[in-house]
Amino acid sequence: MAAKAKPVPQVALGLEPGPFHDRLVAHNRQQAWMNWMGYASPSVLDTVEFEYFAIRNQSTLFDISPMCKYAITGPDAESVVNRLVTRDIRKLKPGRVAYCIWCDEDGNVVDDGTVFRLSETEFRLCCQEPQLSWLEDIGWGFDVQISDVTRDIAGLALQGPTSCALLKDLGLAGIETLKPFGIAGFEIGGAAVTISRTGFTGDLGYELWMEPGDALKVWDALMPAGKLRGLRVIGYEALEMARIEAGFLLPKVDFLSAQTVLRADRANTPYELGLEWLVALDKPHFNGRRALVDLSKQTPRRKLVAIEIERDKPAHNALVYHKKTREVGQVTSALWSPTCKRNIAYAWLEAPYGQSVTDNLWVEIYLQKEIRWQRRMARCHLVAKPFFVHPRRTATPPADY
């Protein structure tokens, strides 16, 4: 896309320009900015539909620099990360990434994120919420250095079926051999770039990490190379559609961090979130382990489930009923999935609904037709996550699209 719009150097929102800001401005026809950790982040640059379909059919660039990033290094780094997260991080080899959650002492989830193991003694944690004081508490008494490197590293998510081909076009030798959750070093536009085969879309895709000073150089190399591959800059809204399809949960939307809730019962355990597969109770002590051992033996109070809804209207903020009468839960994320052609959502259901009672569930959807509101009860069914699964996400080497 040739950027003809006049660059607007300043965003008058009190937000900080990120490392790619000068280029984002040029592409942002809507000038729709949102606040992501103090950075100006585009919610949509042009048209959300185009941006979304580019994720599933072409290639997309999304600036992930605002993501919180922490370096955890030193002789005890492995012990500290293993103490932090519920997975057994000793099994994570250097050059690999793992999706993780971490819990407080009551076994409630503090946040989720990805752990990059850069070497035996160097880890990087990427997550949504600021964690420095939490990490310092977890690391206290260990031989480890913990630092916030959020602003030291620029990140770009390059996602979509043509992303591998695009990188190959740029001459990244061997990129096609990088397996999902693998990390490798490359050069783009003369700048050193660490690439991980990770992402938030459930599609073939990569995340590119570089020094902020190299950000524009890398961008300027990617954009022309992407011309033939349909590369498009996207904003948060399109990504949000893809992440729901991909089965990922979003803090602040689907669940709240135990650190931020005001009402103690609003925090959630891994068992409630359906993330028990991430909890390795058999490893040495980690934060919240004793509470999690107890919780693992109990029926969760409620459960976050994936549902598919009959008919086509998305169930935003809908209440869920049993037998159309008894209120048993509510929807957190909802979407008419353009790729799956299914009406999908995540919903919290109070026990025993969604656990031993799974039938005769209904969502209450409000529709506005020419000012008048209508209420519609639509039947819903529990289904497995993710909604969108495609072999190209994991195929190595990926096919040339």
Add this chain to the structure above:
Amino acid sequence: MSGRYDAIIIGAGHNGLVGAAVLARKGKKVLVLEARDHVGGMLGDASFRVAPLPYALRPEIARMLQLDQKRLHGAKPVETLAFGSDGPPLRIIGGQVTGTDAITEHDYAILHARLGRQARALGVMMLQSPPGLGKASLGEMAGLAKMALKMRLLGKTEMRDLLRIILSNAWDLLNDEIGDGPLAGALAMDATLGGAMGPRSPGTVLTLLYRMASQSSHGHGLRVMPEGGPDALVKALSDCVTSAGGEIRTGVAVEKILVDQDRAAGVRLQSGEEIAAPLVLSNASPKTTLLTLLGVEHLDGEFIRRCRNMASKGMVSRLDFDIAQMPSLRSGGKIEQGQRLVFAPTMQAIEASFNAAKYGDLPERPVFEATYDTTAKRLCVTAQFTPHDLKGGWTDDAKSALASSVMAALEEALPGLSSAVTASRVMSPVDIETGYGASGGHWHHGELRVDQLLMLRPFDGAAQYRMPVKGLYLCGAGAHPGGDISGAPGFNAARAALRDGGH
């Protein structure tokens, strides 16, 4: 892991000994491991004793351990001499004071009786596991119910009064009731001794009640020295352990608490020797036990943060002066064996010395209590508000500065004293920390204040003696109900362990 012992007690402080005795008398095979070359902890070193005045052993514990109660509690109550800035000292025994005016005598008797009733209600909780913050067991509920009942029995007015004063300060209460002076000074000293609080700090009425509740063998606030002194008490406790089949080893420091499958499994000594036992009670302070002996790798981050943040800044130093010939009091007469001397002429003086300590300085005129041992010919001084974190550190100069200022105050009441001193020693909070493993060198192994009491003692999440690693218990002064030579934490911890099945 199988071993010769059912339980290991880390530390032979009086609480460790009481805990060991309770377990041994229930047929448990116990081993007490003490780092120092003597038993009794702060009470036990006859050459320079940290805690010279063991008045507070709970009579219930003496009874249940079948100690010789007549020897322990049979003596006549100790007389306190409260020195003002001039003239003869006031003489206090329980609710009786002489040497002041008739109105003050009367007001003091009434105040003392009232505080005593409230202290008794609080005292019920001393030998109870504090209730949990989450779910309480039947036994805990019973303890709470008993306290509630005692409180109800106080009557409406006194109940309201108790609730009113519990967060209030000793300064206001005593000023209202008896006015400032040596009498108020002596009471405010009881309220603040060992803590990092001045009489004006909130919660000091509560600490006064606590102290009164812990000296109730003859009725509240009456102090009694065991016959034969501290050494006799220490011997009675260690004999109680050994005669029930328990073993005590001294000169062996525990380096690590061993954990297997998230359960306590024994200990490793500094020598490298490992000793297995399914039950470990620690008499060391909570911070030492958890952060050093157990290790942070077994604990959650939030728990560690609360443990690190636990207030435990020691404020008290001990000074011994060898004095062969004790001079007479300025007002005439001699000091007698067993008398407790309090040098806190006013609450104002206590508050002023606290102000200095708050900011890491030594007070110009420290406030202190003292006794003269006529056999050892030694004056034992316990000086308040000498901060652990002294600016410039506890150098020899700092110690001699403290000794001089204490001596200057003593000299006023006992003219000629300083020239009669043949030798002196100073033990700072830092020395106590190093010597006994009590973090901060703190009197109670951790500040005794409203947010570190009962179900919050030693800190939120660590109450009720049971630690997160199963089979590990806190049995020292850091646990409920706190320090002084009361035996209560050791007793309660052992009973909690027995209730849990003994392992």
